[in-house]
Amino acid sequence: MSIFTKGPIRLIVQGITGKEGNFHATKCAEYGTDVVGGVTPGRGGETVGDWPVYDSVREAKAAVKANATMIFVPPAGAADAIVEAADAGIDLIVCITEGIPIMDMMRAKRYIAGKNVRLIGPNCPGIITPGEYKIGIMPGFIHTPGGPIGVVSRSGTLTYESVFALTNAGFGQTTCVGIGGDPVNGTNFIDCLEAFNANPKTAGIVMIGEIGGNNEEKAAAYIKQNVKKPVIGFIAGITAPPGRRMGHAGAIMSGNSGTGQGKLKAFRENGIVVCENLGDLGAIAKRTFK
Amino acid sequence: MKIHEYQGKELFAKYGVPVPKGGAAFDVETALRVAESIGSWPVVVKAQIHAGGRGKGGGVKLAKDSLEARSHIQAILGMNLVTKQTGPKGRLVKRLLVEEGCKIAKELYLGILPDRETGMHLIMASAAGGMEIEEVAETSPEKIVKVFVDPLAGILDYQAREVAAGLGIPKAATKQFLAMLKNLFRLYVDYDASMVEINPLVLTADDKVLALDAKVDVDSNALYRHPDILAYRDVEEEDPHEVEAFKYDLSYIKLDGGNVGNMVNGAGLAMATMDAIKAAGAAPANFLDVGGGASAEKIANAFRILLSDPNIKGILINIFGGILRCDTLANGVVTAAKETKLGVPLVVRMEGTNVEEGKRILRESGLPMITADSLTDAAKKIAAAVK
Numbered sequence: 001m002s003i004f005t006k007g008p009i010r011l012i013v014q015g016i017t018g019k020e021g022n023f024h025a026t027k028c029a030e031y032g033t034d035v036v037g038g039v040t041p042g043r044g045g046e047t048v049g050d051w052p053v054y055d056s057v058r059e060a061k062a063a064v065k066a067n068a069t070m071i072f073v074p075p076a077g078a079a080d081a082i083v084e085a086a087d088a089g090i091d092l093i094v095c096i097t098e099g100i101p102i103m104d105m106m107r108a109k110r111y112i113a114g115k116n117v118r119l120i121g122p123n124c125p126g127i128i129t130p131g132e133y134k135i136g137i138m139p140g141f142i143h144t145p146g147g148p149i150g151v152v153s154r155s156g157t158l159t160y161e162s163v164f165a166l167t168n169a170g171f172g173q174t175t176c177v178g179i180g181g182d183p184v185n186g187t188n189f190i191d192c193l194e195a196f197n198a199n200p201k202t203a204g205i206v207m208i209g210e211i212g213g214n215n216e217e218k219a220a221a222y223i224k225q226n227v228k229k230p231v232i233g234f235i236a237g238i239t240a241p242p243g244r245r246m247g248h249a250g251a252i253m254s255g256n257s258g259t260g261q262g263k264l265k266a267f268r269e270n271g272i273v274v275c276e277n278l279g280d281l282g283a284i285a286k287r288t289f290k
Numbered sequence: 291m292k293i294h295e296y297q298g299k300e301l302f303a304k305y306g307v308p309v310p311k312g313g314a315a316f317d318v319e320t321a322l323r324v325a326e327s328i329g330s331w332p333v334v335v336k337a338q339i340h341a342g343g344r345g346k347g348g349g350v351k352l353a354k355d356s357l358e359a360r361s362h363i364q365a366i367l368g369m370n371l372v373t374k375q376t377g378p379k380g381r382l383v384k385r386l387l388v389e390e391g392c393k394i395a396k397e398l399y400l401g402i403l404p405d406r407e408t409g410m411h412l413i414m415a416s417a418a419g420g421m422e423i424e425e426v427a428e429t430s431p432e433k434i435v436k437v438f439v440d441p442l443a444g445i446l447d448y449q450a451r452e453v454a455a456g457l458g459i460p461k462a463a464t465k466q467f468l469a470m471l472k473n474l475f476r477l478y479v480d481y482d483a484s485m486v487e488i489n490p491l492v493l494t495a496d497d498k499v500l501a502l503d504a505k506v507d508v509d510s511n512a513l514y515r516h517p518d519i520l521a522y523r524d525v526e527e528e529d530p531h532e533v534e535a536f537k538y539d540l541s542y543i544k545l546d547g548g549n550v551g552n553m554v555n556g557a558g559l560a561m562a563t564m565d566a567i568k569a570a571g572a573a574p575a576n577f578l579d580v581g582g583g584a585s586a587e588k589i590a591n592a593f594r595i596l597l598s599d600p601n602i603k604g605i606l607i608n609i610f611g612g613i614l615r616c617d618t619l620a621n622g623v624v625t626a627a628k629e630t631k632l633g634v635p636l637v638v639r640m641e642g643t644n645v646e647e648g649k650r651i652l653r654e655s656g657l658p659m660i661t662a663d664s665l666t667d668a669a670k671k672i673a674a675a676v677k
Contacts, residue, residue, distance in 0.1 A: 106411070
């Protein structure tokens with residue numbers, strides 16, 4: 001049972017004519033996602049595989065009744081692709097693109113605020129409900145359907161590592177969401193925690209954070225106030241030097257804010273079970289989610 | 291991307307943010323000519339490096355005449371400047387900014403940056419100029435004026451007035467301050483700055499507003515649309531390994547004091563791997579994310595960069611194959627290791643897409659390497675190997 005979706009997914013891929021877009025459209029379809037077409041401006045009327053390509057999201061929505069989109073548009077056009085999808089009335093936008101200028105994202109986020117749309121990412125692996133659908137680039141086979149664990153993470157491969165550890169420890173997943181490593185994104189930890197808390201199939205939550213910003217601290221406070229399910233928390237980048245950007249545009253500590261130690265402290269103070277070494281996640285999950 | 295103060299001031303001048311009269315110089319004679327051409331004394335000689343705290347380190351000096359200017363210029367140019375931001379090794383000064391001294395009545399702080407929590411632009415100002423803003427935030431947060439600007443609307447007149455009022459700008463200077471602030475905001479947006487900062491921004495004795503310093507950092511993701519900023523890049527200010535990595539589109543950061551080189555796919559996993567190395571009792575020498583769709587060639591280049599660091603006593607490769615397939619990784623590692631004559635222990639941990647094929651390639655390569663089953667196992671094995 002998934003969070004963030006209302007009824008069956010009908011997915012289009014913006015940037016489907018590109019190598020990555022095409023590859024992952026195929027992978028998502030193989031996993032069982034209902035991929036119904038793609039959008040590349042100027043390439044309308046063509047087909048990619050069996051999928052029709054449209055010039056605009058509006059056309060695609062009208063023709064194939066799309067309600068979700070996965071964006072692979074290159075960074076220079078990706079924020080525009082998000083706004084276009086929101087204006088066309090798409091419900092769920094998953095933006096995979098990495099490297100979007102922050103000011104483009106600030107404008108796009110502000111523009112779609114107040115519209116009835118869920119944006120996941122950018123710079124994220126996407127969202128998967130094992131056994132039902134995947135909208136993203138994560139390897140499907142490491143996941144286990146049926147729950148009962150919800151996973152939310154700022155990172156891509158680190159999410160895979162965590163999911164794999166859960167699977168090996170005998171825990172399936174309800175939904176796994178990569179919210180992305182950018183400083184300005186559409187969905188944050190709290191959005192996911194709220195949804196997992198309300199989701200009856202989810203019995204426990206794994207939250208994977210990293211240095212930079214104060215989203216983990218805010219999420220920790222939210223958990224104490226609102227979340228009735230056990231939460232395990234991990235922070236990547238405890239050993240990173242301050243002031244340097246660790247790959248993700250959002251992973252930078254400045255002054256005393258955004259440090260790994262501060263986040264771990266916030267976790268502990270708010271009743272979150274801290275996983276210090278990712279290799280221990282399986283064992284900690286067995287203790288916490290019994 | 292960081293640029294030098296003098297480059298920031300060139301942008302300021304272009305956008306109508308007042309700066310002192312002066313110019314940059316890379317050698318003693320040019321610097322002296324700039325000093326003489328200002329036409330008044332004293333002048334200020336400022337070291338140009340990509341690090342703050344230059345004044346306290348002896349990189350900023352006031353000269354009351356030509357003789358003193360020469361002595362300061364000779365002392366600063368070529369000096370190894372150590373500030374709290376450069377680390378103990380310091381930075382060789384190769385560029386100078388020489389500009390007119392001015393009569394300061396009041397020092398202020400002004401900065402604009404994207405605020406990640408709200409997704410708005412944040413203007414921060416403080417009447418405690420010259421101090422680090424982080425310090426002010428800690429000791430007297432009430433002295434910081436904060437104004438949030440909607441990215442779709444841009445700075446509004448009343449918001450600029452709020453900043454002026456918060457700083458206590460005198461009436462005689464208000465008009466000029468408001469114009470300066472709006473111009474600075476325009477520059478910040480036009481250049482996709484991840485930060486513009488003037489510290490100090492001064493009010494002169496004759497009620498003029500003047501930017502005595504200029505810090506402009508530009509969002510690296512937006513550099514493709516700012517060729518003039520790319521032209522400002524000073525690779526001598528960057529770590530040579532990082533410059534090399536930049537060429538191959540690798541995300542690499544050199545870490546001081548490390549002995550384990552590591553190569554990982556994905557930024558989050560790379561950070562977690564660094565942490566695991568540290569937890570196992572060794573020290574990571576770098577952060578290196580080869581990215582999701584790395585080719586065998588890119589992997590080989592990444593491996594070469596790791597091996598070119600003389601401090602490295604061992605290498606850990608940790609890959610969770612999603613888009614990046616394990617066989618691609620294995621081919622890249624084998625190519626690079628054979629070419630570069632691997633002289634240190636290598637621990638490889640692979641998981642995910644095509645893992646069996648990847649393991650087979652490594653096994654059949656005949657390269658001496660230690661395989662590991664998990665991240666923890668890998669970290670323990672590399673820590674033991676470099677002991």
